[in-house]
C-alpha cells in the first residue's frame with residue numbers, strides 16, 4: 001500500500017498513480033532560482049515543496065537523481081525575449097562581474113535553503129556551464145526545421161512546430177491569440193516570423209557583457225533552452241518528473257516541451273517528462289508579493305525579524321512548518337499573524353511528542369503506531385498532502401493528551417513506537433528539525449554585530465565598522481550590504 005503514490009499531473013489535469021519509467025530509479029528535474037537577488041518566501045515554497053517530494057521518494061526506496069538548475073544567464077526582465085539579462089543588469093548596477101553576482105546570490109540561496117533543511121539536489125547544473133549543450137540542441141532544432149536565424153539570433157518556429165505537434169498542451173493554451181495576449185514582448189518583434197516564436201539564441205549587442213561564441217556569432221542563450229538541454233543531459237528524454245512554480249507553466253515549460261520534441265523529432269510527440277508537478281504561489285495579506293508593492297520580504301529578514309511587516313524573528317523551522325501546513329498546489333497567504341500561529345502550533349506539536357515520555361502507561365493501548373503510520377501514508381500518497389499529514393499529527397497529539405485524561409491508553413512500548421514514528425516523519429519526511437540552539441544563538445549574535453557596525457557607521461567611525469567586517473571575514477563570515485540591509489553569509493566571498 002505504501003507505494004501507491006498519486007500525483008496531480010498538470011499535463012493530464014488529473015491525479016495519476018506514480019509509475020516510474022525505470023524503477024527503482026527516478027529522474028526529477030526542478031527549475032531552480034535565477035540568481036540575481038536575495039532569496040525570498042517564493043523560493044522557499046518551491047524548494048520545500050520539491051524537497052518533500054525528493055525526501056518522500058527516497059523514503060519509499062526509490063533511487064532518485066534530483067537535478068535542480070541555477071539560471072545564471074538568459075533570463076531576461078519580464079520573462080520576455082527582449083530587455084536586459086537579469087544578472088547582467090544587477091552586475092552593471094553594482095559594478096560587479098556578472099559571475100560575481102551569480103556566485104553571491106547562489107551562495108545566499110544555498111545558505112537560506114540549508115537553514116530551511118532543504119536537501120541539496122544530486123546535480124545542480126548552471127546554465128553558463130552548459131552553453132555548448134545548448135548550442136548543440138539549437139543546431140539540432142534548426143536542422144530539424146523548427147528554428148530559423150535572423151541577424152545572429154535564432155528563434156523557435158512555432159508555426160512549423162504546430163504542423164507536426166500540438167503546442168500549448170501543458171498549459172491548455174492551444175490558441176495562439178491567447179498566447180500572444182500574455183506574451184509581453186514588444187521590441188524585436190519584427191525579427192520573428194510570428195510573434196508567438198521565442199528566442200533560442202540572442203545576438204549580443206556591443207554593450208552586452210555576457211556573451212559566447214556560437215555558429216551564429218557572439219550571443220547568449222534564451223532562457224528556456226537551458227532546462228531542455230540540462231534535463232536531457234542528466235536525465236535523458238523522457239524522464240519521470242518535472243517540477244516548478246505555477247508561473248513557469250507558460251511560456252517556460254511549454255517552450256521546454258516544444259524544444260525537446262523539436263530536437264528529438266520523433267514521429268510520436270514525446271512528453272519531455274511523464275509527470276508535471278507545479279507548486280502554487282505565496283501571497284502576502286492576500287496580495288501578490290513584489291518588490292514594487294513593498295511587501296517583499298527576504299528569508300534573511302524573516303530569520304532576523306528585520307522587516308516592518310514582522311513583529312519578531314521567525315526560525316527557519318517555523319517558516320518551513322508554515323509552508324507545509326498548506327498543500328503545495330493551494331495558494332498560501334502569508335501574514336505576521338499566520339506565522340505566529342504556525343510557531344505556536346509547532347511548539348504544541350513538539351511538546352505533545354515530548355509528553356509521550358512522561359505518560360502513565362497502561363497494560364494495553366487504545367491506539368497504535370501502525371494505525372497512525374497508515375493514516376500518514378494515506379495523506380502523503382494523496383498528492384503529497386502535507387496539510388493532511390500535519391492534521392493527522394495533531395490528532396495524535398490530541399490522543400496523547402487524552403491519555404493523560406484517561407480517555408485513551410498506551411503501553412510504554414507503544415508510546416515509544418509512536419514517538420519514534422512521529423520523530424521520523426517530522427525530521428526525515430517533513431524535514432522539520434527542531435532548531436539547534438547554537439544556530440539560533442549565532443543568528444542573534446550576528447544581528448548584534450550588524451547593529452553595532454551600523455551604529456559605528458552612523459557615527460562615521462569607519463575604523464570600527466571596517467574592523468568588525470574584517471574580523472568576521474577572518475573567521476569566514478562575510479557581511480554584505482544590500483539595498484534590503486546588511487546580511488551575513490557563512491564563507492568568504
Ligand SMILES: [Zn+2]
Nearest residue numbers: 031032227252
Ligand atoms: Zn526551467
